[in-house]
Structure formats: structure tokens, C-alpha cells
Amino acid sequence: MSSIVDVVGGNRIVPVVVLDDPAAAEPLADALVAGGLPIAEVTFRTDAAAAAIARMARHGGVTVGAGTVTTPAQVDAAVAAGAKFVVSPGLSAAVVTRCRFHNVAALPGATTATEIMAALELGVDVLKFFPAGTSGGARAVAALAAPFAQVRFVPTGGIDASNVRDYLAVPSVLAVGGSWMVPRASIAAGDFATVTALTAEAVAAAA
Template identity: 50%
Template sequence: MRTSPVIPVLVIEDAATARPLAEALVKGGLRVLEVTLRTPAAIEAIREMKQVPGAIVGAGTVVSTDQFELVMKADAEFIVSPGLTDRLGSAITGSGVPFLPGVATAGDIMRGLDLGLEHFKFFPAETSGGLKALKALAAPFYQCKFCPTGGISAATAPEWLAFDPILCVGGSWVTPKGASMAEVETLAREASALGR
């Protein structure tokens, strides 16, 4: 979470585009890449992106222990889930792989703390009350750090990143549909500069 101020949330339709996409993002300064399990190409995309020097490739939208096992066979380096259940949380924390579960309520965070977690994805960030809601949640959970994701843009990211408990934000704006690899590299460079 401290490697880059923005973690690209990637929905990859064609695994053949995965490696050039990872190369453009890494060249632009974003090394931590979250490949969401929203398409049939996701597992192969993780394998392809892991070939890119400097890339730290994880799996997002992991919602079951079966999916967790699949992404571990693809050598995912971290796991992101949209929510947190005891079963999935126990399986992932027991493995020792870095895990960023989605939370939106105090109860979600308390469930995570019970599992020994202190780093969370605040999701869906904008529709869960935005920065105001996260500030209210972060107060009693002073030990926790967050990566808000969902509805964050290049325009709003700086405001989120200015709040101390936020280590990074997740966003899809760095890889808009139809963008060339040169455009992605430029957007990645702009996003990587947000943390400076």
C-alpha cells in the first residue's frame, strides 16, 4: 500500500493485452497492479503481468476460497476482496499472503481486526458516504490504514490521499477503455505523482 499512491483496478478482457498494459503502468510509475476476477481472462492476465520486471501483481474481486486457490496457483502476490467473510478471511490470513478486504461499516472493520488485519479497502468509497464517512469510521479505528476504491477519479484522489489513514487509492481511471499504451503510461505517471 505504500509502494504507489494509486493501485490500478484492472478489468482485462484479453490476456494478450496484459503484458503490454503492465509494462505501460510500471513504466509510468505504478508497480502495484490489481487484476480483478471479473473476466475469464483474469487468471492468465495475472500470469502474463508477473513476467514484467518491477510489477507487483495481485488478484482483486476474490469472493470465495475456490477463487483464492485459483489465484494462488497463478502466483498472485496479494489478494483484494470487495467484502469480508470469516471463511474467506481465515483462509487468506492463514496463508500469510497480503490481504486487503473491502469494508464499509464499523462491523466490517471489527471482523477484520478479529482476523488480525489492520489494512482495509474502503469500498465502494463514494457510494458508502465518501471521505466524510471514512473519516468518521477511521476515528475509533485509529490503528487502521485504508485504500478507498470505487468512484475515485484523478480529480478527487488528492483529497482522499491528504487524509493520513489513507495510504493509497484504487482506481480504474488510469486504464480507460480504448486508451493506447502511451496514454496509459502518461496517466500512470500523473497518478504516481499524486503521492509526492
């Protein structure tokens, strides 16, 4: 877990990727590396997710995780494909337990003090704050951090180049997740030059 936390925190931004075609995995990985973000969260929002994770994992240039994971079966599929971390929109003890069984990092979602306390009881202290934009934004993260000094957050949802610095300025924020540098339409069109340019801009915005 600590090594993945270091990777996530070192990059400061985790691209949240929706892939409709596994064949796009390798050129997308190349584009992210060229733009300066060798990390990706491939979401289980399409049937192509597991195959895309596998191809990106074999690529070797990026640290790949699975996102939108809501069941233990999806954890199994993600890990079998090569995912190094698992991100969930909410807190599921079953998902966290399955991640622990596979010895992969679990980043469950939480937006309330009650959810954070439940996560801590499960031994999880790195949490996805989701959906960030509609749950109070950076100010809400800062407020929640006050009673939970041991928790680090990865806010996701509604984050883009215009507000990424607001989130990263909060001391408890390890990194942010976002999809603005990996537009689904650009990926589908094979326009990976745009992905590289947007990724480089995101890295610069977070500096």
C-alpha cells in the first residue's frame, strides 16, 4: 500500500479513464507518459475495462489501477488483469476485504465523517472524496481533515484545470482524480496528441 500511496502522491493527479476499446490502452499509456503522468485509473464503466487494464499493465510504462469498483468480483477481475490499486465510489467492507486478500491498495470513496470513521475501522486511511464538486469542494475536504488528521484524500469529480490547485493546496490532499486530460471522445477518435497536450497542461497546472 505504501508504495502505491507514494506513486499516487508523487504524481499528484490520477487520470480517470473510460475506455471503450482495449486497443486504445497502449497508445493512451504512451500519451500519458509523454505528457508527464505515468499513472491511470481505468474505470469499470465499460465492458472493455478488464482487457484495457491488462493491455496497459503489459505496456509497463504506467501504474494502472481500476476504478468504479463496487463488488469483490470486480476486484478479482481487476487484479487478474494487473491493476495495482482499486478505487471505489463508496465504502464497501467487502471490496476492501477482497483488496486486502489480494494485497492491493483500496481507495474507497467517502464524503462524510461517518463514512471516514467506518473506513478507519477497516484500517483504510487514504480515501477518495467523491463526488468532490457537489460535496463541498476543497473547503469540505479541509473541514473534514480537521478531526481526521491521519486521513489523506484523493478528491475526484468536478475537478479540472480551473480548480485543481485549490484542491492540491489542502495539506490533507494526497492527489486528485480527474478526466479532463483524457477526453473520451479524443481517445475514441485516436487523437492521442490532444491527450498528451492536455496531460502536460494538467501537470503544469498542478505544479
